[in-house]
Amino acid sequence: MADRPRIRWHILVFLAPAVLVYSAVMIFPLFNTLRLALYTEVERERVFVGLENFRTLFFDPVWAEQFWNALGNNFWFFLIHMAVQNPIGIALAALLSHKRLRFAALYRSAIFIPTILSFVIVGFAWKLILSPIWGIAPSMLDAVGLKSLFAPWLGREGSALTTLALVSVWQFVGIPMMLIYAALLSIPEEILEAGEVDGITGTAAFWKIKLPLILPSIGIISILTFVGNFNAFDLIYAAQGALAGPDFATDILGTFMYRTFFGFQLQLGDPHMGSAIAGAMFAIILVGVCLYLFGIQTRMRRYQL
Amino acid sequence: MTRKTTTLGMALATTALVATGAAAQDVTLTIESWRNDDLTLWQDKIIPAFEAEHPDISIRFTPSAPAEYNAVLNSKLDAGSAGDLITCRPFDASLALYEDGHLTDLSDLDAMDNFSDVAKSAWQTDDGSATFCVPMASVIHGFIYNKEAFEELDLAVPETEAEFFAVLDAIKEDGSYIPMAMGTNDQWEAATMGYNNIGPNYWKGEDGRLALIAGEQKLTDPQWTAPYATLNRWAPYLGDGYEAQTYPDSQNLFTLGRAAIYPAGSWEIAGFNQQAFFEMGAFKPPVRNAGDTCYISDHTDIGIGMNADTEHPEAARTFLAWVASPEFAEIFGNALPGFFPLSSTPVELEDPLAQEFASWRGECESTIRSTYQILSRGTPNLENETWGASVAAIKGTKTPEELGEELQDGLASWYEPQQ
Numbered sequence: 001m002a003d004r005p006r007i008r009w010h011i012l013v014f015l016a017p018a019v020l021v022y023s024a025v026m027i028f029p030l031f032n033t034l035r036l037a038l039y040t041e042v043e044r045e046r047v048f049v050g051l052e053n054f055r056t057l058f059f060d061p062v063w064a065e066q067f068w069n070a071l072g073n074n075f076w077f078f079l080i081h082m083a084v085q086n087p088i089g090i091a092l093a094a095l096l097s098h099k100r101l102r103f104a105a106l107y108r109s110a111i112f113i114p115t116i117l118s119f120v121i122v123g124f125a126w127k128l129i130l131s132p133i134w135g136i137a138p139s140m141l142d143a144v145g146l147k148s149l150f151a152p153w154l155g156r157e158g159s160a161l162t163t164l165a166l167v168s169v170w171q172f173v174g175i176p177m178m179l180i181y182a183a184l185l186s187i188p189e190e191i192l193e194a195g196e197v198d199g200i201t202g203t204a205a206f207w208k209i210k211l212p213l214i215l216p217s218i219g220i221i222s223i224l225t226f227v228g229n230f231n232a233f234d235l236i237y238a239a240q241g242a243l244a245g246p247d248f249a250t251d252i253l254g255t256f257m258y259r260t261f262f263g264f265q266l267q268l269g270d271p272h273m274g275s276a277i278a279g280a281m282f283a284i285i286l287v288g289v290c291l292y293l294f295g296i297q298t299r300m301r302r303y304q305l
Numbered sequence: 306m307t308r309k310t311t312t313l314g315m316a317l318a319t320t321a322l323v324a325t326g327a328a329a330q331d332v333t334l335t336i337e338s339w340r341n342d343d344l345t346l347w348q349d350k351i352i353p354a355f356e357a358e359h360p361d362i363s364i365r366f367t368p369s370a371p372a373e374y375n376a377v378l379n380s381k382l383d384a385g386s387a388g389d390l391i392t393c394r395p396f397d398a399s400l401a402l403y404e405d406g407h408l409t410d411l412s413d414l415d416a417m418d419n420f421s422d423v424a425k426s427a428w429q430t431d432d433g434s435a436t437f438c439v440p441m442a443s444v445i446h447g448f449i450y451n452k453e454a455f456e457e458l459d460l461a462v463p464e465t466e467a468e469f470f471a472v473l474d475a476i477k478e479d480g481s482y483i484p485m486a487m488g489t490n491d492q493w494e495a496a497t498m499g500y501n502n503i504g505p506n507y508w509k510g511e512d513g514r515l516a517l518i519a520g521e522q523k524l525t526d527p528q529w530t531a532p533y534a535t536l537n538r539w540a541p542y543l544g545d546g547y548e549a550q551t552y553p554d555s556q557n558l559f560t561l562g563r564a565a566i567y568p569a570g571s572w573e574i575a576g577f578n579q580q581a582f583f584e585m586g587a588f589k590p591p592v593r594n595a596g597d598t599c600y601i602s603d604h605t606d607i608g609i610g611m612n613a614d615t616e617h618p619e620a621a622r623t624f625l626a627w628v629a630s631p632e633f634a635e636i637f638g639n640a641l642p643g644f645f646p647l648s649s650t651p652v653e654l655e656d657p658l659a660q661e662f663a664s665w666r667g668e669c670e671s672t673i674r675s676t677y678q679i680l681s682r683g684t685p686n687l688e689n690e691t692w693g694a695s696v697a698a699i700k701g702t703k704t705p706e707e708l709g710e711e712l713q714d715g716l717a718s719w720y721e722p723q724q
Binding site for chain 2: 044061062063127130131132133134138151152153154155156157240241243245246247248264265266267268270
């Protein structure tokens with residue numbers, strides 16, 4: 001009797017609120033959405049059709065074209081973030097952590113502030129800045145004699161997505177900067193001093209000592225960027241609307257899902273196909289995160305500081 | 306529930322107040338609508354006019370926000386708490402309500418004879434056997450122009466397409482105005498104020514539209530692709546960077562006097578009257594050759610129907626018959642210039658710009674937007690596809706023939722008569 005482990009009620013009691021709330025607002029809707037993807041509506045009745053919706057999504061020419069277009073755009077959106085946002089974030093953090101930099105706190109706040117702005121404000125403000133009619137971008141370029149470089153970027157198929165990705169980079173560059181900045185600050189002085197004794201200073205110190213030490217943070221930032229980008233919707237919707245023009249050039253999975261699920265103009269909403277797209281997004285993100293966690297994270301070398 | 310109780314409560318209160326005689330028959334009708342912009346118009350003009358004639362019926366106008374209307378209405382109808390009268394969106398949204406048994410068939414309403422078939426088509430079953438909403442208003446497409454700019458440059462209002470482009474050339478050459486204010490950023494203007502504005506002259510209005518629905522014409526036919534070729538010729542006359550120009554940008558360019566011509570829908574009239582400081586005129590979509598019959602897009606936009614579960618069907622019918630009368634048409638048309646009453650009796654309009662638009666009904670054949678009835682029911686959605694196609698036509702990224710083929714393939718993929 002005495003050996004039987006006691007049920008530790010307090011653990012259950014303390015866990016319960018969080019588990020219940022999380023299940024009710026996250027787990028249940030998530031699985032219900034996945035379940036909804038397996039049904040369709042025929043004659044106003046909900047009918048179970050198994051994976052039929054996914055077959056339509058991937059293989060029906062009309063749906064597949066939109067899906068692959070959105071997925072391709074999504075990858076390009078992610079690539080721009082990885083290639084521009086994260087390197088710039090790291091560079092800014094390296095500059096900010098430089099000891100002789102004055103007004104570092106001011107720069108840090110100024111660069112971080114866009115992150116806390118609403119997407120709607122960012123989308124609208126940039127649309128105005130880049131507007132060929134009222135925007136300040138054409139007149140600023142004109143002032144330095146480069147008017148010929150200006151184009152209605154948001155209105156052209158070739159440049160709209162890249163432009164929006166760069167706007168998003170502008171908004172969120174503060175996040176990698178802050179995370180890397182924190183990681184850089186946590187590197188002990190002694191290690192850098194030891195490096196100096198061995199003749200590693202300046203840029204070499206960054207590449208050979210600091211960068212390997214902040215690699216795990218860069219990994220985390222990459223995966224956050226991945227999840228954030230594949231869930232993105234707001235900026236595109238605020239700037240280009242649900243049809244993600246011109247000619248679907250800025251359509252990403254989020255806008256495609258929204259349009260399908262809720263309907264648009266004369267297009268009536270189709271919650272079942274919409275859920276199928278949401279399911280596909282979930283799967284893509286899940287696979288991406290797993291690849292990272294098991295493929296990269298576990299192999300990353302860690303240093304005891 | 307609460308609503309019903311309140312309505313009942315109010316009815317009782319009214320009865321108690323008026324107390325004697327015929328007052329026992331007093332009923333209150335509630336109207337569901339998305340036009341919250343029109344609340345004062347209903348309260349100050351329409352309702353008093355009706356109540357003066359029918360003292361035993363009182364009306365309450367209870368609009369909700371336009372974007373939420375369909376969802377709010379559906380849940381109210383399912384819960385049995387919706388108003389007695391229901392403002393109808395055109396085509397499929399209302400058709401679904403009728404098929405679900407929420408709207409009553411009104412075909413036997415005598416006053417329905419006051420409307421043309423085109424006017425009724427937005428609220429009929431596909432075979433036209435039942436009409437379930439009384440048409441209230443439509444919007445007409447055309448071009449609004451800056452009269453002062455035209456006088457300054459000594460230009461005449463164009464009648465034919467050749468004249469239209471000659472006018473655009475003249476404005477462009479002079480250089481003080483942007484010839485035409487339209488952008489492709491928001492996409493719908495290109496389709497609504499572009500393709501469906503000039504298109505009816507090509508596909509001969511209702512003839513073409515109905516033939517397309519019947520499957521006798523295809524979107525690859527010249528009358529359906531040629532408007533894209535014409536749209537392509539618009540591009541040089543649109544402002545710099547029109548690719549990124551939004552709908553409000555275009556409105557502002559025109560009302561600030563920087564552009565001379567604005568491809569328009571009549572709903573702009575009220576706003577433009579307030580914003581623009583110059584005199585405006587309007588001309589109808591130019592015909593292809595002098596002497597051709599002209600066609601205009603006179604698009605049915607608002608109707609009103611009766612909730613099948615109403616407790617006062619007789620009073621509701623009385624009100625609907627009144628809405629179908631010329632008297633209502635006159636009040637409505639003048640209070641909301643740009644939303645034109647649909648009844649066949651001509652209405653005396655006071656606003657000169659609205660008069661100009663309405664006068665085309667006498668000269669031209671009316672039709673509605675080609676994509677709205679039946680053809681936008683499936684996936685891909687023809688209306689949305691037409692937005693993209695019209696933009697591509699203006700920018701010249703695809704040829705009219707390619708666009709016609711794409712749209713036809715999309716339509717044929719789900720619409721049987723086109724297969």
